[in-house]
Amino acid sequence: MNKDITSSLRPAVVMTLLFALLLGLAYPLAMTGIGQLLFPRQANGSLVEEGGKVVGSTVIGQAFVSDRYFQTRPSAAGKGYDGMNSSGSNYGPTSQVLHDRIKQQVDAMNKVQPGKAIPGDLVTASGSGLDPDLSPEAAFYQVDRIAALRHLDPATLHGLVEQSIDHPLLGFLGEPHVNVFELNRRLDALQAKR
Structure with a gap:
């Protein structure tokens, strides 16, 4: 029973951490970089x-x-x-x-x-x-x-x-x-x- 919970919980934790890093860190940094590169005046508040x-x-x-x-x-x-x-x-x-x-x-x-x-x-x-x-x-x-x-x-x-x-x-x-x-x-x- 514990093995079933552990095997079910591990992918959920891994996916949560992966998407937290991807969508909470990588994506915002990429968008900030693109904004600074293509539209620096607007990205900095006009x-x-x-x-x-x-x-x-x-x-x-x-x-x-x-x-x-x-x-x-x-x-x-x-x-x-x-x-x-x-x-x-x-x-x-x-x-x-x-x-x-x-x-x-x-x-x-x-x-x-x-x-x-x-x-x-x-x-x-x-x-x-x-x-x-x-x-x-x-x-x-x-x-x-x-x-x-x-x-x-x-x-x-x-x-x-x-x-x-x-x-x-x-x-x-x-x-x-x-x-x-x-x-x-x-x-x-x-x-x-x-």
């Missing part, structure tokens, strides 16, 4: 450096605290854009907390630009809480505010947003979107030229 210092990432949303910049979606990740605490709020449509938060954001935006329709992605968080992109409508919504604060022609800023729109892959995969970090970098470059 970090952007200026003057030898990392200033941000094009794939992780971040807060822009000044009204002189395009603002991204609200974040539900930790205390805001916390990559170690990435998650949505999980508030449902009947949540009073969600309703109150959105109402507070809408009221604040209506004080700055009264009567202007507010795109939904400016008042709702993404599923990860770290979305770096906005809809083009949400970026265009902010043009007048930024133009006034930076003393720029709204048409120039409108053109900057137009140039920053990433269209769907192959014309139909995904939605048009604007990477807010890249847009704000272009905005600073435009301001520096003046």
